[in-house]
Amino acid sequence: MPTTETATLRQDSSISALLLPWLPGVLRAWLPRQRWFAGKGRPVTDVALLSVTELAPGCLHILIRADYAEQPGVRAPDTDPAHDCYQLLLGMGESVPSRLSPAVLGRVSEGPLAGLLVYDALLDPRLASLLLERLRTPGTVGALRFERDRRTTIPTGLAPRLIEAEQSNSSLVYGDSYILKVFRRIRPGINPDLEVPWALARQDCTRVLAPVAWFRTSNPWAATLGVLQPFLRGAADGWTQALDALASGREFTEEAYEMGQATAEVHLALAAAFPVASQSASENGPLAAAMAERLRDAIHAVPELLPYAAGLRSAFTEPAALDAPRPAQRIHGDLHLGQVLRAERQWHVIDFEGEPARPLPERRRVQSPVRDVAGMLRSFDYAAHARKPWRPEWALRCREAYCAGYAVQAGWDPRAEAASLRAYETDRAVYEVLYEARHRPDWLPVPMAAIARLAERPGLRRPTP
Numbered sequence: 400m401p402t403t404e405t406a407t408l409r410q411d412s413s414i415s416a417l418l419l420p421w422l423p424g425v426l427r428a429w430l431p432r433q434r435w436f437a438g439k440g441r442p443v444t445d446v447a448l449l450s451v452t453e454l455a456p457g458c459l460h461i462l463i464r465a466d467y468a469e470q471p472g473v474r475a476p477d478t479d480p481a482h483d484c485y486q487l488l489l490g491m492g493e494s495v496p497s498r499l500s501p502a503v504l505g506r507v508s509e510g511p512l513a514g515l516l517v518y519d520a521l522l523d524p525r526l527a528s529l530l531l532e533r534l535r536t537p538g539t540v541g542a543l544r545f546e547r548d549r550r551t552t553i554p555t556g557l558a559p560r561l562i563e564a565e566q567s568n569s570s571l572v573y574g575d576s577y578i579l580k581v582f583r584r585i586r587p588g589i590n591p592d593l594e595v596p597w598a599l600a601r602q603d604c605t606r607v608l609a610p611v612a613w614f615r616t617s618n619p620w621a622a623t624l625g626v627l628q629p630f631l632r633g634a635a636d637g638w639t640q641a642l643d644a645l646a647s648g649r650e651f652t653e654e655a656y657e658m659g660q661a662t663a664e665v666h667l668a669l670a671a672a673f674p675v676a677s678q679s680a681s682e683n684g685p686l687a688a689a690m691a692e693r694l695r696d697a698i699h700a701v702p703e704l705l706p707y708a709a710g711l712r713s714a715f716t717e718p719a720a721l722d723a724p725r726p727a728q729r730i731h732g733d734l735h736l737g738q739v740l741r742a743e744r745q746w747h748v749i750d751f752e753g754e755p756a757r758p759l760p761e762r763r764r765v766q767s768p769v770r771d772v773a774g775m776l777r778s779f780d781y782a783a784h785a786r787k788p789w790r791p792e793w794a795l796r797c798r799e800a801y802c803a804g805y806a807v808q809a810g811w812d813p814r815a816e817a818a819s820l821r822a823y824e825t826d827r828a829v830y831e832v833l834y835e836a837r838h839r840p841d842w843l844p845v846p847m848a849a850i851a852r853l854a855e856r857p858g859l860r861r862p863t864p
């Protein structure tokens with residue numbers, strides 16, 4: 400990790416006792432309404448304050464633990480723990496401007512803080528600017544530590560704005576110069592979205608933006624809380640560009656081809672930055688078993704999968720029978736069209752956090768690069784569904800072009816790994832079904848269409864409407 404500058408800042412932990420009687424009850428109702436809340440559909444039974452730090456008068460950083468109720472007759476997947484840790488930045492004041500009304504949690508009803516409004520401070524430009532100031536002048540405040548690459552200088556006076564489209568986390572753009580991702584669901588350990596871009600920057604990989612600054616905590620355990628990176632002004636993500644192409648009736652194969660090249664470049668840089676391994680034939684069985692278990696969990700939550708279960712399991716048994724070792728390395732882990740940005744005719748890969756629902760150790764382990772390829776292939780199908788009528792041949796041409804671009808840059812063609820590609824694409828589609836059923840039911844038909852195709856035949860070609 401980089402050398403950092405440090406200083407000592409002030410902490411006032413006594414405010415924790417003042418909030419303790421009031422805040423948990425308010426959060427039980429407020430948390431499930433947030434877009435980034437991971438426990439959708441799971442009642443919150445209790446909220447405990449794990450850490451409270453005063454960053455400035457009227458601005459608190461807190462870590463909370465939300466406990467979930469067990470639902471009778473529902474088997475929770477392994478990815479659904481009994482509780483989660485969340486990060487919040489709270490503002491307090493006697494009143495708030497009308498524009499901050501949607502951010503209000505409630506008004507404190509008792510104790511020395513009675514009468515104060517408490518609100519999500521990330522929506523308040525004044526308090527959001529405080530985070531950047533802490534990163535500009537690194538130091539510690541309580542259990543929080545703010546750090547930056549000392550070779551960089553962050554200017555003052557950069558106005559913040561919150562990106563509304565964020566799903567799993569919250570991101571602030573400062574003056575169109577930097578973007579700060581604030582992780583909402585906190586897991587112990589270093590987050591790959593800090594670890595991986597930093598390592599790739601040391602490989603001079605221009606496809607990934609290097610971290611400029613970050614902050615972390617040591618209480619209740621060591622964890623990454625947020626990462627600041629350069630902001631690509633005027634860049635558009637692959638999803639937006641693909642939908643624009645569909646709306647205008649034009650092809651997207653040139654962009655897909657270059658996107659495949661970019662993915663391969665990042666994979667090569669990852670192989671140089673981190674240890675690589677050989678996934679032996681004996682490991683194929685446990686990998687397939689894990690995929691089958693995720694399918695079983697998904698069927699419990701989404702019964703619509705049940706008619707396809709046998710065909711989907713067949714997708715996992717083929718790789719298990721392979722007797723030759725396969726390369727394994729660090730990968731992106733959640734690659735799709737929304738994770739690539741095009742700026743000045745170059746694709747950049749972003750968001751190396753991996754699937755937020757998976758434990759951090761799992762997201763950081765070596766895996767087959769075919770998994771990333773499969774994720775992007777699924778994303779082309781998603782784009783083709785987003786504009787009616789569905790354009791299956793458009794998606795097919797994009798998928799072929801992406802694989803061709805990848806093959807030219809990587810020196811091997813993912814289409815030659817047909818069994819693995821089908822298995823990973825099926826595993827991804829099962830994940831998508833579970834996600835859409837919980838968060839975006841209107842989108843459920845999109846992965847279900849892929850489920851029907853993948854349950855019947857393995858190939859990259861001939862998607863069915």
